[in-house]
Amino acid sequence: GQQLNxxxxxxxxxxxxxxxxxxxxxxxxxxxxxxxxxxxxxxxxLIALYKAGELTSNGRLTAQFGITRKDSFLNIxxxxxxxxxxxxxxxxxxxxxxxxxxxxxxxxx
Amino acid sequence: EAGVAQSPRYKIIEKRQSxxxxxxxxxxxxxLYWYQQILGQGPKLLIQFQNNGVVxxxxxxxxxxxxERLKGVDSTLKIQPAKLEDSAVYLCASSSLAGRGVHxxxxxxxxxxxxx
Numbered sequence: 001g002q003q004l005n006x007x008x009x010x011x012x013x014x015x016x017x018x019x020x021x022x023x024x025x026x027x028x029x030x031x032x033x034x035x036x037x038x039x040x041x042x043x044x045x046l047i048a049l050y051k052a053g054e055l056t057s058n059g060r061l062t063a064q065f066g067i068t069r070k071d072s073f074l075n076i077x078x079x080x081x082x083x084x085x086x087x088x089x090x091x092x093x094x095x096x097x098x099x100x101x102x103x104x105x106x107x108x109x
Numbered sequence: 110e111a112g113v114a115q116s117p118r119y120k121i122i123e124k125r126q127s128x129x130x131x132x133x134x135x136x137x138x139x140x141l142y143w144y145q146q147i148l149g150q151g152p153k154l155l156i157q158f159q160n161n162g163v164v165x166x167x168x169x170x171x172x173x174x175x176x177e178r179l180k181g182v183d184s185t186l187k188i189q190p191a192k193l194e195d196s197a198v199y200l201c202a203s204s205s206l207a208g209r210g211v212h213x214x215x216x217x218x219x220x221x222x223x224x225x
Contacts, residue, residue: 004151031212042113042200042216043152050209088151092212096165097142099151 002027002093004100012106019076021103023089032072034063035088035099043088043099047074081107111135113217115201121223127189130220134182134203140164142214143176143186144200152200158184159206188222196224 006023013019023032031050035043047058049065049072056063062075072089084107089100114133122128134141140159144152155174157164160181169176173192178184188195198221202214 033212033214035216040218040221042202042219043214045213045215048209048213090151090214096167097154097157097214099144099153102151 002095002098004089004091004098006087006089006100006103008103009101010104010106012108013079015079015081015107015109017079019079019083019105020073021075021087021105022071022073023100024071025091026070027094028069029072029091029093030069031091032063032065033090034061034072034074035090037086037088037102039085046087076105079105079107081109083107113201113203113215115199115217115220117220118218119221119223121225122191123225124193125190127187128191128222129185129187130199130201130222132184132186132201132217134184134201135215137205138203138215139181139206140204140211141178141184142202142204143184144202146198146200146219148197155186191222191224193224196222198222 033048034046037043047063053067054065060077064073086102142157143155146152155169156166156176158178161178176186198219200219202216204214
């Protein structure tokens with residue numbers, strides 16, 4: 001079945017550093033969404049992408065819709081401690097909505 | 110605007126018991142989703158409603174799980190009987206039918222279920 005694979009699985013970074021993570025699929029997606037989940041809470045939508053090649057920013061976050069439509073990237077600039085959490089990519093698959101495997105981000109102050 | 114409400118937040122039961130979860134979506138959102146999130150994994154869609162009709166329930170274990178959204182607003186998810194492997198967080202989300210918003214889901218805080 002369709003899957004969304006995220007890398008890295010987890011990462012430790014120093015406060016102030018930039019972060020990059022990606023999400024790949026074996027099949028085409030027409031919409032990519034990025035969510036963040038804090039411990040004990042539900043995911044919160046960060047950015048939605050609707051067009052191949054699209055680059056969208058939300059504050060210090062920037063996401064890109066890959067031109068092959070099989071991948072997407074999320075960058076966080078100048079990380080701060082509250083960026084800690086799990087980042088998920090997601091999208092409407094052929095038959096059902098799918099979430100990725102997640103990237104766990106830990107920021108060292 | 111009020112967010113997605115879920116209750117209870119936590120539930121501990123013994124295997125073979127029954128449990129029910131409740132969700133109230135954002136006002137006006139026609140689409141409602143129930144997800145199961147096992148520790149360390151991404152959410153897995155169990156069932157999707159549009160108004161009071163089922164859009165997808167292909168991953169719902171129908172021998173023990175059931176869900177309803179009778180009036181097209183709030184929804185309940187039931188497990189009967191529960192198994193140890195049902196221990197997870199159950200997330201409810203909703204989205205609108207308007208344009209691109211159809212894909213932008215808003216989640217509740219979830220119900221953490223522990224089956225002993």
